[in-house]
Amino acid sequence: MIEETVHQLVIYAKMHLGLDPEDAIYVENQLLHHFGKQVPFVGKVDETAIQNMAVPDALTEEIVQYDEDVLGYDEAEALRDADWVFGFLSPRPSEVNRLFWEKQKENDRAAMDYLYDLSIHNGYFQKMKVDQNEVWTASFPEGSDLCITINLSKPEKNNKDIAKLLTKVSSDYPKCRLCPTNLGYYGDDKHPARSSIRFVPVTLAGEKWYFQYSPYGYFQQHGICFQSEHIPMHIERKTFERLFDFVDQFPSFFMGSNSDLPIVGGSILDHEHFQGGLPVLPIFQSGNRRLCYSSKQGTHIYEIDFYDTGLKLEGTSRKDVTDWAEKILNAWLPYNDPSCDIIGLEGKVRHNAVTSIARKVGGTYTLYLLLRNNRTNTQYPDGIFHAHPEYFSIKKEGIGLIEAAGLFVLPARLKRQLVEAEEAAKMPGDSYLTIYPDMKDFGALIAALRHGKSAHQYVNEVCRGILQNVAVFKATPAGEEGLDRFLKTVF
Ligand SMILES: [Zn+2]
Structure with a gap:
């Protein structure tokens, strides 16, 4: 009734x-x-x-x-x-905004918890669905842990779809899923319902942005910050200023920006946005491989001990950290090192980019800069510094900031396929193909299972391998020398 x-x-x-x-x-x-x-x-x-x-x-x-x-x-x-x-x-957006900022004055976490709890209680964030995701920690004898998630609520996209989105002329309303015009949008077959979404305005580098929670939630309190205007992603000094403005107001959270190129960026490049949340990314646990430079103002720049190529800038002077981040960015964008397959610019086409992640702990600002390159060649038509084809059965999508920082979001189909692979491994030869035809791409996994590895162990090694593919300077003597040559152009 x-x-x-x-x-x-x-x-x-x-x-x-x-x-x-x-x-x-x-x-x-x-x-x-x-x-x-x-x-x-x-x-x-x-x-x-x-x-x-x-x-x-x-x-x-x-x-x-x-x-x-x-x-x-x-x-x-x-x-x-x-x-x-x-x-x-649910409360009107203006009421949510008023309460959110009232709470933020006392405690940034209380404000975020208020918006998060509201998003769960009004069904916008489908907690039960997200709780069904499979999550585990990948540990290795040497090197950082990774976090692996099989996300059951998010559709799988490929790099070509994402590149198309970038060039698509948007005439629809709302123009994209990150436009503020989604607020209260009823939705149809093409565009998701957003009647229950609530987001709050935040000021970043003097501009109007908004903060909302991700409907997919890859990790604890996974939030998205997006600009009020529908403009494409573009990484510049201002990006770091915006990130630091966010963590100044919400120090419990990290906030990061995908790079602004396909293959090495996120899934939405046509609307400027960041992603952040509670600091659960494996990269935050990584140690330092070496100290590269210390500035007069006390900013230390480290090479981090992680699988892809990352620098960590740390200091109490926000301006100095930002100055050095800008110097590294400007040195990296046009940088060439053909011996490492790195070509920053081909004519007017740029291939170099950075993924950046900001935190503030106590009075210390930290900025992770991951060096990225999206060039392709005949051997690797999907990307030289992208997952290589032997890993596509596990992950083919671009490696955005969350994954580059060690938290993998794998497609829902794997939940079924990992179970099928266990069954297939028990059958002789490749006889499993008649029952499980989509196991044809999983020969390496099935071989690993037959050698006593678990499916999770195999996936863990694949994810680590993908990050090693993503590294522009490999963890080899030649790679270290390559990074040295680049750093000499900065300091
Ligand atoms: Zn938009």
């Missing part, structure tokens, strides 16, 4: 979404009308059960069922309607 569901929804909103009890009658009448009813439910509902709801999924299911059975909606339309209901029950 939908009237009972509506009554439960109103109680839920009072308990979990900050609905003012003074607004309860108004909200109940409006929702009744929305579902074609006039008279509210009379009777008792189990308030304790509603109080104990960590997520609204049970109520969402009731809405979807009514919409399908009584209103004749298909599932996608019913889910959009449920999203609309929770958007209607």
Whole structure:
């Protein structure tokens, strides 16, 4: 009975979404009308059960069922309607903004927790789905740990789709998934429902940006910062200033920028944005391989002991750290070293880029600069410093900042394929191909299983191998000399 569901929804909103009890009658009448009813439910509902709801999924299911059975909606339309209901029950964006900044004044973490909890309780962030992701730590006898996630909620994209997005003329509304015009957008088959999304404005380098949580959530409190204008990603000095402005206001969080080129960037290049969250990235645990330089103002620049090529700038003078980051960026962008396959510029086409990640711990600013290059050749048409073809069965997508920092997000299909590989390994020869035809790309995994390795151990080594592919200066004497030659152009 939908009237009972509506009554439960109103109680839920009072308990979990900050609905003012003074607004309860108004909200109940409006929702009744929305579902074609006039008279509210009379009777008792189990308030304790509603109080104990960590997520609204049970109520969402009731809405979807009514919409399908009584209103004749298909599932996608019913889910959009449920999203609309929770958007209607949630505080207006201006109220979220007011409360968020009120909390931030006392404690940045309290403000972030408020927005995060709201995003879970109104169903925007689908916690139950994300909690089903497989997550494990990859440990190696030597070198940093990595974190591996099989993400069950995110679609797999390839580099060519992403490159197309960059050149696509956007005329749709909202122009992209990161435009502020998504706020409250009802959605359709082409564009996801955003009735329940809430984001808050933040000022970065004097510009208006917004912060929201990622609907996919690769890690704890995975947030996205995006510019108010739909403009393409572009890394410059201002990028580092914006990142530091963010961590100055929210020191509990890290914030990073993908590079601004396909293959070595993130999946959205046509809207300037950052990603951040609680500091869970493996790169933060990496040690220093060596100290490369110390400035007069006390900024130390280290080569980090990680799998891809990273420099860490650390100091208490934000300006000095930013100055050095800019110097490294400007030296790197046009840099050539053919002996290491690095060509920064081919005519007007740029191949060099950086991935940057900022933190602030105590009064110390840290900026990780990962040196990237997106050149392709006949041997590696998908990218010389990209996952090499022998790893494509595990990961083919571009290596964005989260993965470059050691947290791998692997496609959902692997959940099934890793189990199939275990079965296939027990069968003689390649007889498994008749039962599991898509195991044809998994010969190396099946061989590893037959030699006593576990599927996870194999995946761990693949992920480490991918980061070693991504390294522009390899962890070899020739690679170290290459990095030395580059650093001499900076210091
Ligand atoms: Zn946009």
